[in-house]
Amino acid sequence: MAAPPLLAPPPLDSGARSLIQRVYALLPAEEQPHAVGGFVRDALLGRPPQVGHDLDLTVRGDALAVARMMAKALDGAFIPLDEGQRVARVAFQHQGQAWHVDLATQQGDLRQDLLRRDFTVDAMAAPLGALLGPGWPLQVVDPCGGRDDLVRRLIRQTSPSVFQEDGLRLLRAVRLSAHLGFQIEPATRESIRQNAACLGNVAWERIRDEFLGILACQKATGYLYDLDNLDLLCRVLPEMAGGKGVAQPKEHYWDVFRHNLETVGAVEGLLLRTYQPAWALEGVPWDDSLASSFNETVGEGHTRATLLKLAGLLHDIAKPAAKTVEASGRIRFFGHHTQGAVMARAALERLRLGRRAVRMVEAMVEHHLRPGQMSQGAEMPTPKAVYRYFRTAGEVAIDTLYLNLADYLAARGPLLEQREWTAYTNVIRHILESSRRQEEPSAARLLDGHELMSVLDLSPGPAIGRLLEAIQEAQATGEITTREEALALAQRIVASGPEAHHA
Numbered sequence: 001m002a003a004p005p006l007l008a009p010p011p012l013d014s015g016a017r018s019l020i021q022r023v024y025a026l027l028p029a030e031e032q033p034h035a036v037g038g039f040v041r042d043a044l045l046g047r048p049p050q051v052g053h054d055l056d057l058t059v060r061g062d063a064l065a066v067a068r069m070m071a072k073a074l075d076g077a078f079i080p081l082d083e084g085q086r087v088a089r090v091a092f093q094h095q096g097q098a099w100h101v102d103l104a105t106q107q108g109d110l111r112q113d114l115l116r117r118d119f120t121v122d123a124m125a126a127p128l129g130a131l132l133g134p135g136w137p138l139q140v141v142d143p144c145g146g147r148d149d150l151v152r153r154l155i156r157q158t159s160p161s162v163f164q165e166d167g168l169r170l171l172r173a174v175r176l177s178a179h180l181g182f183q184i185e186p187a188t189r190e191s192i193r194q195n196a197a198c199l200g201n202v203a204w205e206r207i208r209d210e211f212l213g214i215l216a217c218q219k220a221t222g223y224l225y226d227l228d229n230l231d232l233l234c235r236v237l238p239e240m241a242g243g244k245g246v247a248q249p250k251e252h253y254w255d256v257f258r259h260n261l262e263t264v265g266a267v268e269g270l271l272l273r274t275y276q277p278a279w280a281l282e283g284v285p286w287d288d289s290l291a292s293s294f295n296e297t298v299g300e301g302h303t304r305a306t307l308l309k310l311a312g313l314l315h316d317i318a319k320p321a322a323k324t325v326e327a328s329g330r331i332r333f334f335g336h337h338t339q340g341a342v343m344a345r346a347a348l349e350r351l352r353l354g355r356r357a358v359r360m361v362e363a364m365v366e367h368h369l370r371p372g373q374m375s376q377g378a379e380m381p382t383p384k385a386v387y388r389y390f391r392t393a394g395e396v397a398i399d400t401l402y403l404n405l406a407d408y409l410a411a412r413g414p415l416l417e418q419r420e421w422t423a424y425t426n427v428i429r430h431i432l433e434s435s436r437r438q439e440e441p442s443a444a445r446l447l448d449g450h451e452l453m454s455v456l457d458l459s460p461g462p463a464i465g466r467l468l469e470a471i472q473e474a475q476a477t478g479e480i481t482t483r484e485e486a487l488a489l490a491q492r493i494v495a496s497g498p499e500a501h502h503a
Helices: 014-024 038-044 063-073 110-115 146-152 168-180 186-194 196-201 204-216 220-229 238-243 256-272 288-294 304-314 336-350 355-367 383-415 418-439 449-456 462-476 483-495 498-502
Strands: 034-036 054-059 077-082 087-094 097-105 125-127 323-325 331-333
Touching (some): 014 054, 038 054, 038 146, 054 063, 063 077, 168 186, 168 196, 168 204, 186 196, 204 220, 204 304, 220 256, 238 256, 288 383, 355 383, 383 418, 383 462, 449 462, 449 483, 462 483
Antiparallel strands (some): 034 054, 077 087, 087 097, 323 331
């Protein structure tokens, strides 16, 4: 078969050129700086560089010394990454955006250095100065055939030993596949399977970043299945293995394991408005404020959308342990949501996820059943039920509504019935709209703690806070509207005894 034609990419865009100009001006010519890796790959593909991602450079001299000099000149931060291998990072601001440049001392000549990299599409280099001119693709150094693999849309290992040298590359192959929309070449796939155990030698922090990078990509469910096919998924989250083959009640189309993976896809379909069948999106609440909320970054660079996918993957993780089968044959999973929250926290702490992100996912798992349990028969949830749900679920109350919707979709799968789904989305819409009405600044607080203590002759303490919370709840749900009604409510609570303060 004839080789595909080489790429003829357009010149770099103005943002990339200005970044390179600024960096290149600081580097002495004798350092022979070359851009390597993802920056060159994306430039050949005609993709603009991603703000905040690496510009990887090799230099002939001591990269640590060069990085220190660059950090000082750019008023940035010098971060040593591997002093033994002479690798360092410079973090700085460029045109109002955070960037970092990773510098490494070239090992041997340039071609030898590139041959030690992981995948052919990232084993290319270009002289940094040449990138400023239109003919830069002619100067790309490509000893492994990376440009041909870009055209073929393949992720290919540079040698059979790449995964033994660094087990993180096992996950990185899948992340690159997801990020670029490429296929992993068959021999490389087989090498991944044979070396899957090498992931056990990798620090959890590094595993976390690659794994969440996969979850953040579109069509994440397909890549999760690929991770499982490559014997990697349950090495990252061994808790998931127990769900394989665990049957569920008739309402569920998939077993526990596949249901968890399909929930990730349902989350994505809801948030990107791509779910099929398209009629399933018609009754789902959506507006610009919700879209903005799910794009919010929550520590360590992860968005709420990615954390919601993570919660979807873990939401039924405790079902195998909680499963019971009654004499009638009915399958139950009592307490799987609370037990699952504990298991999710342990798994995410092992992955060294940040504290806030762990709390958010844990809370979503714990409360994922509640939105569907708030209705009484054919009646919509009461204002008090809505208020208490939002108070308990806190900052992930809206996220959990969408997890609950995704859970429903992933339970029915291709057997989704439109009338039942429409009725269910009406409940979720009612919960969201009721909460928004309760949050409207229609009135200032009716009473404060000092007034309560003065009028009711109470001492400071937790009871005051509980009285104020009861008043706030009654005001939000429309039960009271005046200061006098608030005082009357507080008096009734106090008269009912201490136990009533916990209502």
